[in-house]
Amino acid sequence: MRNFLPFRTRPVRSALLSAGAVAACASLAVGCGVVPGTTGGSGDAPITVMTWAPEKTAATNKPGMPAMAKAYARWVNAQGGINGHKLRVLTCNDHNDTVGAAKCARRAVDEGVVAVVGSYSQHGRSSLSPLENAGIPYIGGYGVTDDEFTSPTSYPVNGGQFALLAGLGEQLADACGPVVLVRPDSLVGDTMPVLLDAGLGTEDHSAVTDQLAAEDATEYTTASQKALEQATSDPSRTGCVLPSLGDRTATFMDSFRRVREDYPEVRTGAVLGSVDQSLIDATGGASGPFEGAYVTGWYPEESDERWDTMNDVISEHAFGDNRIDAADPGVQTTWVAYTVLKAVVEKLGDGEVSAETVRKALDDGLEVSTGGLTPTLRWRFEDLIAAGDFPRLVNANVTFQVVRDGRLVAARNDFESVLETLENAD
The missing domain is CATH 3.40.50.2300 (Response regulator)
Known part of the structure; x- marks a missing residue:
């Protein structure tokens, strides 16, 4: 949808x-x-x-x-x-x-x-x-x-952010059902769904659901519930929720963690800058909401x-x-x-x-x-x-990473070019 x-x-x-x-x-x-x-x-x-x-x-x-x-x-x-x-x-x-x-x-x-x-x-x-x-x-x-x-x-x-979002779309294209992007209502935020959608389209994926949220909110219970409802709208496929709220991503995930038990299983994903190892640790590590998350970055993982x-x-x-x-x-x-x-x-x-x-x-x-x-x-x-x-x-190169056992590790060893996706973005 x-x-x-x-x-x-x-x-x-x-x-x-x-x-x-x-x-x-x-x-x-x-x-x-x-x-x-x-x-x-x-x-x-x-x-x-x-x-x-x-x-x-x-x-x-x-x-x-x-x-x-x-x-x-x-x-x-x-x-x-x-x-x-x-x-x-x-x-x-x-x-x-x-x-x-x-x-x-x-x-x-x-x-x-x-x-x-x-x-x-x-x-x-x-x-x-x-x-x-x-x-x-x-x-x-x-x-x-x-x-x-x-x-x-x-x-x-x-x-830039453009390559990260295009790359995240490519990374998620064959792993997710409904995809919900939670992002700020700003000029910067407006670029996000277009590029993510372009990446998802590389595998003929359906369009992303674009959900706005306040960039400076102190809690995101309603936004989390809305995202989960959209991500679980197709019971035949596991959906993905992608928070991209800068510093407030941690706040969103705190609300998300509290309400997600009331919904079917979903995956999460993000671009580096919205999530890093310190946030993964703070939200529970291997038992937290980012376990198994797909993350796209510009550079090798921090342990490289x-x-x-x-x-x-x-x-x-x-x-x-x-x-x-x-x-x-x-x-x-x-x-x-x-x-x-x-x-x-x-x-x-x-x-x-x-x-x-x-x-x-x-x-x-x-x-x-x-x-x-x-x-x-x-x-x-x-x-x-x-x-x-x-x-x-x-x-136009990015790196694909994933959270395994609470650690952000490389999903692939080499850089991935998203040039073609950026060229096709409308």
């Missing part, structure tokens, strides 16, 4: 025309009325960057991302910096609103940062427009808005040895900062994004490190290895996958 709301998007054609105009502007030595940041020339001048994310809000919070950025800076600076340049990291709280996002971006311009790195914001237009005008690259955003995949100064390191260096940095340079959870995909994205920044600065050698030179190095085909955490990344024009509404996409 389809209970489907209209998908509100910005027209792609106008977005690309606007992006093209900004690209032409940003390609000049001096941006459109604003001089791009230059904080590290030849010699040992420090390099200033910024990382922003929402903290202490009523909805989704990502405090671990700026905390990881600070730990990364302490790590590289303890080794003498990057090519002799000390790394100076500014952080900003965007407060999950357009005003806060714009303030963070304007501060980045005023401070003359060479890049904004490993950040999260649900307000892409407010945060990216000032960066575009100043020609400042946005490296490794979380991928929660379409602007991150259309802005000419954005350099995404993953496929490819995370060893990051885990060492957290252990040695985060000084017990409990905001940093190594299993959080936001923290992981910040790590990958700073890996890209480090590769760019090393490539520039003794040359000037500025917003313009960083952007030029990325545009000219710098290849960045992330140690297997992603495929090799490169952002030349010919490397852009340009799937559907995502012209800046370069990495």
Whole structure:
């Protein structure tokens, strides 16, 4: 049964025309009325960057991302910096609103940062427009808005929420009967059912039931009951309930756990960011509602040895900062994004490190290895996958995971490409 709301998007054609105009502007030595940041020339001048994310809000919070950025800076600076340049990291709280996002971006311009790195914001237009005008690259955003995949100064390191939802649909297509997506009533939430449905459609699955819920509720009893009723509507097949409420996913699952015994068996699923190992542990582990759940992520599971260096940095340079959870995909994205920044600065050698030179190095085909955490990344024009509404996409790979005996483990050993699903998404 389809209970489907209209998908509100910005027209792609106008977005690309606007992006093209900004690209032409940003390609000049001096941006459109604003001089791009230059904080590290030849010699040992420090390099200033910024990382922003929402903290202490009523909805989704990502405090671990700026905390990881600070730990990364302490790590590289303890080794003498990057090519002799000390790394100076500014952080900003965007407060999950357009005003806060714009303030963070304007501060980045005023401070003359060479890049904004490993950040999260649900307000892409407010945060990216000032960066575009100043020609400042946005490296490794979380991928929660379409602007991150259309802005000419954005350099995404993953496929964003779009790839996760398409991948989750593929993962669930042959495992679920009725599928119920519980998601927020927001512009970001509006993209979710379309992409999930596209993934489910790869196996001729019926459409997802789209159920709205408050992003800042304190309990979800009614929403849980409604989701269970929809998921168990076909007694011949086991349904699936997919909560995607950011920080409130834990609150939803607490209500869900209390009422699910009154209904037939259902499976659960989620994308990383809505669920991680700490949430699985907090909701009962192997005896909790996530046992057997299907989960889609961008990167290898947290126990994979490819995370060893990051885990060492957290252990040695985060000084017990409990905001940093190594299993959080936001923290992981910040790590990958700073890996890209480090590769760019090393490539520039003794040359000037500025917003313009960083952007030029990325545009000219710098290849960045992330140690297997992603495929090799490169952002030349010919490397852009340009799937559907995502012209800046370069990495459409995801990982399939599952909860077994209370642990989040790999369901498949390799990355899975969801490029075809993204191309087919309407």
